[in-house]
Amino acid sequence: MNSAASLTFAGAALLGCLLTAPAAAQGVTPPATRAPGLYVQVVDGLVHVTNPAGAQNFTSGQFSYTPSATQAPALFPTNPGIQFTPPPSFAGVAGASTPGSAAGAGGKSNAVDCEVR
Template identity: 45%
Template sequence: MKSLKENLLSAASRRIVLLGLALAMVTAAGAARAQSKVVGQVTHLSGVLTARHADGTRNLLAVKSAILQGDTLITERETYTRVKFLDDAEIVLRPGTEVDVKKYVYDEQKPANDSVAIGLVKGGLRAVTGLVGKRNHDAVNFDTPTATIGIRGTHFGALFCQNDCGGVPTPTGKTPDNGLHVDVVSGAISVSNGGGSQTFQAGQFGFVPGVNQPPVVVPPNQGIQVTMPQSISSNANNGTQKIGAAKLDACITQ
């Protein structure tokens, strides 16, 4: 039988090995994240915002936190946040939203290399096109569970409902139907899925009930606008356009 001293040494050795492995894993994860490309920054935040990184780790974010390519941004209840990207594009996220920054490539010298792919997994957002979308329309796509949104130099809103839009204001006062709701303030968007494709111009509203059902134009008195609080949508410092409002105050939550 092993002596007490031998058992203690063996246990200590195992602890050292396990500690070494744990430190190696943490170091590797940190190195991988450090090598990830920074594509944006949190500029406004009210509430709790989490980033799930490509390596599976999570971090709480704050104003001025970096957004990495491959991050999934998750807003908790009563949380609004605004993110600015490398090409000056911006998105504002509603509470209970999950957005996947799948790819964000902005090549200032070679526009042909530009490529932006953002996925709206759940919840709602407003987006304003940056330099990529203005100079290379086909390089920017927003994927949603029911359709893909292509942009045309645009300020638009998108809201995906799945029995979770009970608090969203509507013209009729009724809870929005399940599916994808869009509204366009400026420019245009092209919404496509297995059922067809539809272009929505400034001032128009749209709805996509399912992945194989075509996008349809909705009358303004029935359209759903994605609204944001003024503290998040307004650029008080420079007086430029609010990205949470149409023309520009109609969409701001009172």
């Protein structure tokens, strides 16, 4: 993805994985069954994925796949099976280590928590 692509999270907990061809240079080889691109699992809340080719909202329990910054994001029908191990700072987020469960407790706002570009 490049600077023209972004993710917007509205009170969301999500798991994501960006598989890239250069990852092989870093000693990470994506399985042959998964094409490079951005894979997102929404654990809780709403994730808005947008790039020059299109935009789409994804809600709790959904998976998305964006092949590149020039192809629109799309709903992925099932869990693509990518394992996500969150950093220790995620320890307080329920569901971060157990995909598919509800995350976060307490007051949530409709404000955008984070925007990735």
